[in-house]
Amino acid sequence: MVSDSSSKRLTIYDLARLAETSPSTVSAVLNGTWQRRRISKKLASKILSLAQAEGYSANMQARALRSERSGIIGMILPLYDNRYFSSIAQHFESEARRRGLFAIVSCTNRDPKQECEAARMMLAYRVECLVCTGATDPDTIAQMCAESGVQSINLDLPGSKAPSVISNNREGARQLTHAILNRLVEEKRSDDPVLFIGGRDEDHNTRERIAGFKQAREEVGLVTAEENILPCDYAADKAQTALERYMLKRSTPPSAMFVNSTISLEGIVRGLQLNGYYLDDIIFGCFDWDPLAAAFHPRLMMVRQNVIEMIDRVFELIDTPPQDPHLLIEVQPEIMGV
Amino acid sequence: MVSDSSSKRLTIYDLARLAETSPSTVSAVLNGTWQRRRISKKLASKILSLAQAEGYSANMQARALRSERSGIIGMILPLYDNRYFSSIAQHFESEARRRGLFAIVSCTNRDPKQECEAARMMLAYRVECLVCTGATDPDTIAQMCAESGVQSINLDLPGSKAPSVISNNREGARQLTHAILNRLVEEKRSDDPVLFIGGRDEDHNTRERIAGFKQAREEVGLVTAEENILPCDYAADKAQTALERYMLKRSTPPSAMFVNSTISLEGIVRGLQLNGYYLDDIIFGCFDWDPLAAAFHPRLMMVRQNVIEMIDRVFELIDTPPQDPHLLIEVQPEIMGV
DNA sequence: CTAGCATGCACAATCGGTTGTGCATAGCGT
């Protein structure tokens, strides 16, 4: 490693001087097109070993500028801090890496303005594709991408201007609800009501989950009272107060609850603990997955969305872009702890 | 919005044609140096509104290439999937955004090879600074950065070739241990042993935490037997089997445990549940923070590292790079649930 | 002996910005 004392980094021009050849030849060798350009094997290996020895690393900005390919793929994400979104980020990254792409992920706090701003930044950095995860307003972003000629894909929440990959929320909710109801039967409490709590009723996923919940109950001959459906938003505090308000009318907590995310579960559990209720007898079904929570509670069943398959589907869409922007791919989640 | 049907994006040359001026003028106006270049206010606002109307967005690759400033700041991270690391990523991102920088975060699975590879990529994209979080081998990366003339900073785990920002692990552990011991006294079980479990004894943080643990016990006149210190690595399975092996000699679980991360806690709780032990009486102190876990267990105390302050310190170091690469900044964590 | 092709490489334009410099014109003082 000769690394100049000058902090300037090596360019193909430096390598060309060192190898006594031309920059274009160095470029061809380093980006693998040298056979097509009929560079001799001898010169090629000379340049390669030189580059190695000197620790050359290509300036991606220059490459991107000239080749019109940034090598970057972007994702916007609501939050990192739950197992679902963080594993989405993680798999997205490693899958991108496997394909020689550099993944950049931006966290937008479920805020449409931040989503737009992040998308604008990503487009400025000339991402080759933008994956829009759990966006509150996916269509605006899809529109921005389309105007820049950049492919976009929706993940977790569907949109109408770009293909979408989501979980089969209805079927997952149906299965989770059946699991809850079976557990009630096993424990001879089949007449007790089940409370659905958490999520937003404007949001596609919540609506589907409510539909699955009702459908499962219908399938065993139960009708669902609207008062037992509480889409009070996701936040822990909202869920906690919603439950407290619900319980004003009754003296005991519901024997079973369908909780629409771990963050809602957090509020609910905290509220019940604070009020001195014994938790272990309550049957929880949570449409989300957190192994630490699952370890703590014996009657907690969880839906684990199939992140690996979802990310695979996303990259398949990237490889062969579909014609239909309404394309909706639903991936089956798994019920844990039944 | 006139957006050409041609998918080509607008450049300063297009804007110059539209505004009947020169590209250099457009550039000066758009990057704010127009006053210094004595462009008339009239022309400036004409160009600005044109850029707005046409939805111009600068090509960051071109800008970075010419100005030698990518506007990118990088971070490598072991994992996303716990509250500590995910909030590090989240605050890093928003703080970077506040400073007009674009954050890119890469997940390296505690694997030195992946860490190196990610650092290489980041350097190829000409990050202006690299923050190295919880790296297994921070010095190698600091070395790579130094050779490229890029500033680097260690976070969470210290290194010797770049300044480091970490939690005050020893003091945090000392306080957590005191909290555990106080609880034992309150519950009249002060003679029961306390088990330290989880972490790696090669790792700086674990060593410090063990030291803090022992120190706290010493301060109340207790000596710590080495058999009660089990740095069995972080993974859930490792912790589970380590605890099971430990319990072969005794019939009941320890009344109190100092658990060195939520991932270890997961294995321990799961193991105890599987073996039918009643958890709620066990006092847990966990050097990590997870509000959902905290909601579930009444006797779980947790250490919440002060991520916001740590990230602030990191950016202060970026703003005014210190001369001494051995600089170690320790941030006080907070004990939750005492 | 020479046309013709393959081989091996160098030249130069280009991507889209940034920035040092230079050149008009206008305004001002004397």
Next chain:
DNA sequence: ACGCTATGCACAACCGATTGTGCATGCTAG
């Protein structure tokens, strides 16, 4: 009327790669 400065902008070089094209040279075939 003349010189001087201030104003307002355009020119062109450059950042570091990629890539179409062209020019020697060597070899083969006729």
